[in-house]
Each structure stands twice: as C-alpha cells, then as structure tokens.
Amino acid sequence: MQALYWNGKQARVTERPDPEASERAVVRVSLAGVCATDLEITRGYMDYRGVLGHEFVGHVESGPEDWRGARVVAEINNACLKCDSCLRGLERHCPNRSVTGILNANGAFAERIAVPVENLHRVPDSISNEAAVFTEPLAAAFEILEQVDIQPDDYCVVFGDGRLGLLISQVLHTTGAHVTTIGKHSEKLALLEARGIETQLLSNWEASPRQGDVVVEATGSASGFARAVSATRPRGTLVLKSTVADSPPIDLAPLVINEITVVGSRCGPFAPALDALARETVSVEPLIAARYALAEGEQALAKAGETGVLKVLIDCSG
Numbered sequence: 001m002q003a004l005y006w007n008g009k010q011a012r013v014t015e016r017p018d019p020e021a022s023e024r025a026v027v028r029v030s031l032a033g034v035c036a037t038d039l040e041i042t043r044g045y046m047d048y049r050g051v052l053g054h055e056f057v058g059h060v061e062s063g064p065e066d067w068r069g070a071r072v073v074a075e076i077n078n079a080c081l082k083c084d085s086c087l088r089g090l091e092r093h094c095p096n097r098s099v100t101g102i103l104n105a106n107g108a109f110a111e112r113i114a115v116p117v118e119n120l121h122r123v124p125d126s127i128s129n130e131a132a133v134f135t136e137p138l139a140a141a142f143e144i145l146e147q148v149d150i151q152p153d154d155y156c157v158v159f160g161d162g163r164l165g166l167l168i169s170q171v172l173h174t175t176g177a178h179v180t181t182i183g184k185h186s187e188k189l190a191l192l193e194a195r196g197i198e199t200q201l202l203s204n205w206e207a208s209p210r211q212g213d214v215v216v217e218a219t220g221s222a223s224g225f226a227r228a229v230s231a232t233r234p235r236g237t238l239v240l241k242s243t244v245a246d247s248p249p250i251d252l253a254p255l256v257i258n259e260i261t262v263v264g265s266r267c268g269p270f271a272p273a274l275d276a277l278a279r280e281t282v283s284v285e286p287l288i289a290a291r292y293a294l295a296e297g298e299q300a301l302a303k304a305g306e307t308g309v310l311k312v313l314i315d316c317s318g
C-alpha cells in the first residue's frame with residue numbers, strides 16, 4: 001500500500017507493507033488530518049520512525065464481524081490493558097502503550113491502518129467525513145473539561161488561534177463561560193466571532209490585559225508560557241496544551257507567588273467530541289484550508305507547516 005513514511009530524515013510517500021489484522025481491526029482510511037504533532041515529529045519530537053498521521057476516519061475492512069464495514073474513528077493511545085494505569089482507567093497514560101503515528105505504531109497517512117478494536121468509535125451518519133476527521137483534536141480540546149471544572153461565571157482566556165486554539169475556544173464556550181481568544185490572525189479569529197466568541201488581537205490584549213480564571217496556552221510555541229502565566233489570576237488555573245520539541249528556560253516563581261494550578265493536558269475522550277460534532281455545538285469544517293491526495297502527502301505536510309494555514313486534509317481513499 002501507499003503511505004507517507006517518516007524515516008527520521010525525510011517524509012516520503014512510499015510503498016509499505018499492508019498492516020496485519022492480528023488482534024486488531026484494519027481500517028481502510030478515507031480521510032486524514034495533518035496535526036502540529038506530525039510536523040513536530042519531522043523536527044525530531046518523539047524520535048519516531050514510521051507512517052505518520054493519527055487523525056483519521058475510515059471503514060473497518062477486517063476485524064470482528066460486528067465492526068466490519070462500520071465507519072469509524074479511533075483513539076490513538078494503544079494501551080496494554082493490564083498495567084496499573086490501565087486497571088485504574090488511565091489507558092491514555094499506559095506506560096506500555098504505543099501511540100498511533102507517534103510512538104511505535106504506524107499511522108493513518110496510508111491506505112490502511114491497524115488499530116486495537118477497543119479504540120474504535122462508530123461515527124454517526126449525520127457527521128461528514130470532513131467533520132469526523134476532527135474527532136481526535138476535538139477530543140483533545142474536551143480533555144480540558146475532564147480536568148478543570150469550568151463554571152459559567154468563569155472568565156477563560158485562550159492563547160492561540162491555530163487549529164487547536166480554535167477548537168478549544170469553542171469547547172470552552174459550550175460550558176457557558178465567558179471566553180476570550182487571543183491570536184495574531186484576524187481572519188482566523190473571525191471564525192470564532194461568527195460563533196459568538198470574543199476575540200482580541202495579541203497586540204490589543206497586551207495593551208490592556210485582563211487576567212483569566214482559566215487560561216489555556218495553545219499557541220504551539222515554547223515562548224508563550226511566560227505570557228500565559230502572567231495572564232492567569234492568583235489561584236487561577238493554567239492549562240498547557242502545546243507540545244513542542246524544544247524546551248526553553250522557564251521561570252516558575254510566578255506560579256508559586258500567585259499559587260497557580262498548572263494542568264498539563266493532552267489527548268481526550270472521543271464520545272463528547274463525536275456528540276458535539278453530531279449536535280453541531282462546535283463548527284470544524286471552516287477550519288479546512290486545503291486537501292491533498294495521499295500521493296501528494298509531502299506537499300500536504302509542507303502546506304500544513306506554512307504560517308497561518310489551518311487544517312490540511314489528506315484524502316487516502318485513492
């Protein structure tokens with residue numbers, strides 16, 4: 001089969017062996033999405049080698065009979081289900097896990113992918129492939145609601161108007177809390193304004209900053225940390241959503257002085273994400289910037305890496 005393979009130096013569309021079905025379901029990939037993590041991997045993050053991609057929707061081609069033919073999305077943390085973490089229900093933190101397209105498991109920029117059956121979720125008919133492909137990043141946004149109890153009278157500040165920042169802002173907005181999203185691109189912030197979410201250009205916000213009860217750092221840049229700390233009120237909560245390959249020096253003193261709770265936040269639950277897509281309480285399709293065939297996978301990565309480009313999709317259906 002064709003796949004976009006990262007060999008540690010280059011990402012190339014190349015011929016790869018078909019995945020084997022043993023104890024897994026093989027999914028014929030329809031559509032996949034390029035994520036910042038894919039780009040970080042090509043800069044050295046996780047020291048991964050293999051087929052890239054972890055955001056996808058497709059049909060089960062082989063596996064248990066009741067799943068065959070189903071249109072599915074799949075969670076990306078492939079847990080052992082035996083260790084202490086797994087037995088406590090923390091499969092996404094299993095120390096023995098592989099992670100699709102990120103750690104010891106081939107990814108979704110391919111004609112086919114093998115995934116554990118327990119990671120599959122059926123996609124309701126009302127959700128298009130173009131929306132369903134956002135389930136994984138949207139679930140990562142919903143993870144914040146699993147971790148932080150956000151009240152309707154909370155003031156939330158989201159830094160970042162990239163792919164993840166736009167999803168997080170909409171998810172926080174579903175709680176009824178007041179959300180202000182701060183970014184550098186008025187055309188992207190306009191997507192949120194259209195949903196009734198307040199936005200500010202970074203330069204304006206810096207001129208008269210207002211501290212948040214809950215602040216989310218989702219700029220994807222290592223330098224955003226100090227700004228996000230200063231935007232968090234004393235005893236407030238700072239949620240870190242950016243995974244970046246480089247690690248700059250950080251000053252922890254303000255966290256102590258202001259007694260700020262810092263929450264690291266990564267992958268999240270698929271069920272509320274699928275539910276939000278089905279009920280259209282979040283809007284994802286306006287985030288689609290470009291679409292490429294799998295054979296043009298290298299161009300798709302390059303496009304996703306350009307500044308200001310939102311979601312790039314890869315059509316794997318051939």
Ligand SMILES: [Zn+2]
Nearest residue numbers: 035037055137
């Ligand atoms: Zn991702």
Ligand SMILES: [Zn+2]
Nearest residue numbers: 080083086094
């Ligand atoms: Zn485990």
